[in-house]
Amino acid sequence: MGLGFDIAHMLAGLMVLASLLLLYQDRLTALINVLRLHGLILALAVAWQAHIQSAPELFVSAAIALLVKALVIPGALDRIVERLGIHRSVETVGGIGLTMFAGMALVALSLRVMLPVTAGADPVSRQDIALALSVVLIGLLVMVTRRNALGQVAGFLSLENGIDLAAAGARGMPLVVELSVAFSVLIAFIVIGIFLFRIRERFDTVDLAALEAFRGERR
Amino acid sequence: MIALAAVLGVPLAAAFLLSFIAGYRLSARINGLASFVSFAGSLLFLVHRPAPGALFLVDDLNIVFIVLNCFVGFTTSLFSAGYIGHELESGKLTPASLRFYYAMYQLMLFCMSLALIAANIGLMWVAVELATLSTVMMVGIYRTHEAIEAAWKYFILGSVGIALALFGTILVYLAAHPVIGEGAQGMLWTALLAHAWKFDPALLDTAFVFLLLGYGTKIGLVPMHAWLPDAHAEGPTPISAVLSGLLLNVALYALLRFKILLAACPGAIAPGPLMIALGLASTLLAALMLYRRRDIKRLFAYSSIEQMGIIVFSFGVAGPLGNLAGLLQMTMHSLTKSAIFFSVGHVAQVKGTQRMAEMGGLTESHPLLGWTLVAGVIAIAGLPPFGLFTSEFLVVSSSFSRAPLLTAILVLGLLLSFGALLLRLGKIAFGPVRGETAPVRASSAPIFAHLALVLTAGLWLPPPLVAWFRHAASLLG
Numbered sequence: 001m002g003l004g005f006d007i008a009h010m011l012a013g014l015m016v017l018a019s020l021l022l023l024y025q026d027r028l029t030a031l032i033n034v035l036r037l038h039g040l041i042l043a044l045a046v047a048w049q050a051h052i053q054s055a056p057e058l059f060v061s062a063a064i065a066l067l068v069k070a071l072v073i074p075g076a077l078d079r080i081v082e083r084l085g086i087h088r089s090v091e092t093v094g095g096i097g098l099t100m101f102a103g104m105a106l107v108a109l110s111l112r113v114m115l116p117v118t119a120g121a122d123p124v125s126r127q128d129i130a131l132a133l134s135v136v137l138i139g140l141l142v143m144v145t146r147r148n149a150l151g152q153v154a155g156f157l158s159l160e161n162g163i164d165l166a167a168a169g170a171r172g173m174p175l176v177v178e179l180s181v182a183f184s185v186l187i188a189f190i191v192i193g194i195f196l197f198r199i200r201e202r203f204d205t206v207d208l209a210a211l212e213a214f215r216g217e218r219r
Numbered sequence: 220m221i222a223l224a225a226v227l228g229v230p231l232a233a234a235f236l237l238s239f240i241a242g243y244r245l246s247a248r249i250n251g252l253a254s255f256v257s258f259a260g261s262l263l264f265l266v267h268r269p270a271p272g273a274l275f276l277v278d279d280l281n282i283v284f285i286v287l288n289c290f291v292g293f294t295t296s297l298f299s300a301g302y303i304g305h306e307l308e309s310g311k312l313t314p315a316s317l318r319f320y321y322a323m324y325q326l327m328l329f330c331m332s333l334a335l336i337a338a339n340i341g342l343m344w345v346a347v348e349l350a351t352l353s354t355v356m357m358v359g360i361y362r363t364h365e366a367i368e369a370a371w372k373y374f375i376l377g378s379v380g381i382a383l384a385l386f387g388t389i390l391v392y393l394a395a396h397p398v399i400g401e402g403a404q405g406m407l408w409t410a411l412l413a414h415a416w417k418f419d420p421a422l423l424d425t426a427f428v429f430l431l432l433g434y435g436t437k438i439g440l441v442p443m444h445a446w447l448p449d450a451h452a453e454g455p456t457p458i459s460a461v462l463s464g465l466l467l468n469v470a471l472y473a474l475l476r477f478k479i480l481l482a483a484c485p486g487a488i489a490p491g492p493l494m495i496a497l498g499l500a501s502t503l504l505a506a507l508m509l510y511r512r513r514d515i516k517r518l519f520a521y522s523s524i525e526q527m528g529i530i531v532f533s534f535g536v537a538g539p540l541g542n543l544a545g546l547l548q549m550t551m552h553s554l555t556k557s558a559i560f561f562s563v564g565h566v567a568q569v570k571g572t573q574r575m576a577e578m579g580g581l582t583e584s585h586p587l588l589g590w591t592l593v594a595g596v597i598a599i600a601g602l603p604p605f606g607l608f609t610s611e612f613l614v615v616s617s618s619f620s621r622a623p624l625l626t627a628i629l630v631l632g633l634l635l636s637f638g639a640l641l642l643r644l645g646k647i648a649f650g651p652v653r654g655e656t657a658p659v660r661a662s663s664a665p666i667f668a669h670l671a672l673v674l675t676a677g678l679w680l681p682p683p684l685v686a687w688f689r690h691a692a693s694l695l696g
Contacts (some may be wrong), residue, residue, distance in 0.1 A: 117421040122394055127392065136386060140379065152375060160381055166389045172401025174341065181345065181385070190379060191344060191352055195359065195374065198367050211368045 004052040008124055011045035015165060017108060019158055023103050024096045028150055029087055033075045035154050039069030042161045046168040052124065053171055061168060069161060073189055080193060081150065084200050094145050106137040128169030135162030148168040149199055149206040153192050160185050173185035222242050223269055224287060225260020226332050227537030227565050229253050232311030234325035237465035241314055243307060246321045253325055254289075254296035257332065261289035271409055276338030280694045283687075284335045284472050287550055292462045294665035298561045299324070299457035302663035303647045307453065316360055320455070327353040327461065334469050340388050341406045343473060347384070347437065349378045353464060358454035364689075369449035376436060382474070384433025390426035391480070392681045394418045408476065412483055427490060430477045431497070437470035440531060441501040444540045451520035452573065456564030459516055463523040463570040464557035465693070468549060475534060475695060483695040494535030495625060502632035509639035515563055518643060519556065522599060523635050526552045532629055533614045534695065540617035544693035546612040551673055555607060558669035559595035562588050565661045566647075570654040579646060581655030588659065589648050590664045596644045598673050600637045606676030 018038040025031040043066035050058030077197025081087045110133035118126040143152045164194045167173050167181065196206060233253035240246045264285060268277045277285070303320065306312040312320070327350055335345035355377065359370030378675045395405040398417045404410045415423075436443035451459040478494070481487045505525035513517040530552065533545035565588050566581065581589030598605035600614075611633065619626045 092538060113425065117419070117425045118393065119421075120397060120419045121422065122396070125393060127394075129390070130360060133386070136382070143375070143379070149371070150503050154254060156375070156378060157384075159379070163382055163385050163389070166386060170389050170407070173389070174339075174406060177336040181341075187349070189354055191374065194356075195367065195371055198359065199371065202362070202364050202367055211364075211371065 004048075005124055005127075008045070008048055008052060008147050009131075011041060011048055012128050012169075014041045015161065016131050016134050016138070019142075019162070020100065020103050022142050022154060022158055023099050023138065023145070028081050028148070029078070031151065031154050032074050032081065035077070035157060036070055036074040038158050038161055039065060039071075039074065042164055045165055049124075049128075049168045056173065058168060062162075065161075065164060068185070069164075072131055073157060076189070077150065077153070080196055084196070084206060086150075086206065087216060092093060094105055097147055103138050103141055105133040106141060108198070110134040110137055111171065122171055125169040125171060126143050129166050132162045132166035132169065135159070135165060138162075147208055149196055149211075152208070153196075156192075157185075157189075169210070221512045222260045222263035222267070222268060223275060223336075225263070226257050226285065227329060227336065229256045229260070230325045230329035230332065234329060234690055236321045237325060238322035241318055242322075243304065243314070243317060246318065247303065248548050250324060251293075251300060251320050254293040254328065257328065258289040259295040261332075262285045267424065268544065270339060272344060273407065274338055274406055275336045277336060278694070279687075280475070280689045281335050281472065283546060283550070283691050284468060285332060287468070287553055288328075288331055288335060288465050291461070294466050294668055295356045295457050295464070295557060295561075297663060298460070298564070298665045299455075301660060302455070302564050302568070303458055304645050305660075308328065309568075311361060312455075320357070320360060323353050323357050324457075327357070331469050334401075335472055338408050339406045340391060340408065340411070340476075341684050343476075344385055344388050347434075347469060347473060348381050350469065351381055351437065354450070354454075354458065354462060357458045358450045360455060361453070363453070365449075366453040369446075369453035373446040373450040376443065380433045380436025380443060382433070383429050383436075387429030387433055387477075388427045390422060390429065391477070394422040394426060411480055415483035416485060417485075418484050420484055420488075423481060423484050423487045427477060427481055427488070430582070430696060431474065431490070431493060431601055433472045434477075435497060438467055438474065438527050438531065439501070440497045440527065441504045441524065444501065444505075444524050448517045448520040449525060451523070452514055452516040454610045456489055456516070456560055456567065459520070460557040460564075461562035463520070464553040467523065467527055468553060468582060471530065471534075471549065474531075478534070479694065479696060491535045491537055494531050495622070496535075497530030498528045498530070498535055499625065499628055499632070501525065502532065502629060503635070504526075506632045506635035506639065509636055510642075511641075513575055515567065515575050515578065515647070516573050518575070518640075519559055519599075521562060522636065522640065523552075523556055525632065526556070526599070527631065527644070528632070529611065529614060532625075533618065536618040536621055536625075537696065538601045538617060538639060539689070539692055541614065541621075542695040543688055544613035544617050545695075546688050546692055547676075548607070548614055551606040551610050553596075554673050555595055555605070557633075558666050559592065559599060561662075561666045561669075562592040562595060565659050566592065569657060569659045572654070575643060575647055577654045579650050579668065581648045583649075584652045584656040586663055587661060587663060591663070591670065593644060593648050594674075595666075596640050596648075598670070598677075600640045601633060602637075604674060604677045606673040609677055609680070 021034045114130035118168035142155030329351035337343040355374045398414045399405045439447040478490045505521045508521045601611040
């Protein structure tokens with residue numbers, strides 16, 4: 001059993017690592033590639049959970065994660081970047097040192113918060129939930145530090161991956177729920193795609209600074 | 220069964236049907252008819268309730284929300300028929316986006332009803348998420364710079380909020396897991412509530428923080444409220460009415476459910492103080508923000524934040540009277556605020572702008588719109604003889620005995636917003652006529668229906684209604 005736990009923790013840890021990688025990517029194509037890696041690790045982590053929990057329905061979740069989060073969405077993002085003609089653009093992320101430091105602080109925070117309160121829970125879920133919370137929080141940090149709409153989307157998708165990890169770690173979570181969550185992520189992504197094109201159409205850029213000029217009552 | 224089919228099945232089928240119909244008159248009629256059938260179906264719940272199942276649950280608490288949801292959904296569909304007709308004539312909407320509008324409208328009603336009826340916390344989450352996404356699309360429907368900015372902001376903030384709520388939902392499942400075991404049972408309301416006393420309190424506390432932040436974003440609580448004014452101001456006015464009147468309530472309902480769960484677990488923190496703090500912050504900040512508004516729809520959006528603050532405060536203070544006051548305040552606010560948005564929608568169409576500086580003397584140029592707006596603002600400001608006076612009086616008197624100091628702060632917020640609203644109303648409704656004075660074809664029936672209900676509630680609350688609300692309030696602990 002020990003090895004099974006260790007591999008589950010290693011995969012969850014790798015997701016946190018991939019989230020930290022997301023934090024300092026300053027090229028959109030690189031950002032999407034890291035997101036692809038993030039989705040791939042998620043699929044592996046969920047598949048491994050399916051194996052050690054001997055829950056065959058989780059393999060379905062893993063397959064969905066692989067298909068949607070590692071293949072379809074990053075692929076679609078690549079095409080959006082291509083069609084919007086922003087594949088060369090470099091976006092500023094702010095001070096990398098400071099952002100990374102904040103990211104590490106978030107990991108520490110989530111371990112500090114989640115480990116004590118889950119003392120009574122299943123040991124595998126316990127670590128998984130704690131690491132999943134770090135992925136969620138780093139996802140938020142990615143969204144905050146980005147000036148570009150696509151950067152925010154990448155942060156949001158990594159945040160969703162973190163929640164998926166938490167759901168897979170919770171033993172026996174009904175499959176219906178996971179399926180509908182995956183479905184709604186897909187719908188959300190379609191909405192994102194539509195709006196990215198509309199933003200581009202109206203503002204000639206997906207830099208959010210351009211949107212902010214139109215905010216509120218500054219007209 | 221028939222009632223369930225009417226409340227959930229009809230909007231879903233209508234959404235599908237409406238996405239194929241291009242004719243404006245026909246789709247407006249189908250939209251109104253489908254909403255009416257849902258409303259009639261929700262009334263059937265009063266007589267006969269389906270047995271609690273694995274997916275759906277109708278009990279004394281959510282039935283209040285469901286009937287209110289379907290009623291406002293129905294009246295708004297009547298209002299939107301006239302409103303959208305005008306938008307078509309003025310070219311702000313194209314026939315293609317019209318088809319989209321009606322399909323999305325029904326889909327949105329379906330999602331909100333589903334969120335209210337769902338017996339499973341996972342299903343409820345999915346319904347709230349889909350309701351959010353459908354309203355995002357509606358807010359961005361005009362495709363102007365401002366509308367896209369507002370929709371994007373709403374999408375990002377709403378999605379993050381909803382994601383945090385999902386994390387909280389998973390934590391609740393995790394807390395239930397050692398007690399209830401694996402599978403869908405661990406997400407079923409009835410099962411969760413029955414076993415809540417055995418849950419790990421620390422885990423439940425953490426879950427509630429996430430749920431409060433997550434669903435609180437959708438309620439529009441300060442400091443997660445930033446999406447709300449933009450989304451109200453830039454979308455079509457029927458959507459502003461539905462957002463304020465219904466969607467905020469749906470999120471509030473979700474929060475209340477988890478509050479009940481926490482109350483059933485002896486070791487868990489009391490959710491009251493957290494809700495009181497957020498409620499007071501929302502009331503005060505929104506009241507202050509009212510003074511600096513120049514856009515009429517933004518003004519009433521901030522007033523919604525203020526009202527949700529009062530409601531969350533009241534549920535936070537709790538006790539039988541506090542909960543009753545909260546429920547009553549919520550019902551009155553939904554009815555009044557949507558009536559105000561109906562009037563405001565027509566006013567903005569006549570004037571061709573939402574800037575309050577370009578409106579004036581409405582009672583003179585458009586007596587019907589002007590006076591209904593006056594009545595609505597008087598009601599929302601909490602003046603007699605309207606129902607919000609009764610409910611705000613209840614909120615203040617029930618909380619005063621429990622927390623006098625906090626109630627004083629709340630009253631300060633109430634007075635501040637009262638001043639701001641009356642100040643604005645004076646300039647818009649009275650004084651010299653400003654802006655366009657062309658006559659307007661207003662759909663006045665929904666406005667009158669809402670205002671009449673609010674007025675009746677202010678003058679005389681029927682005993683059966685009070686008994687009903689009291690019972691619902693008693694479930695809230």
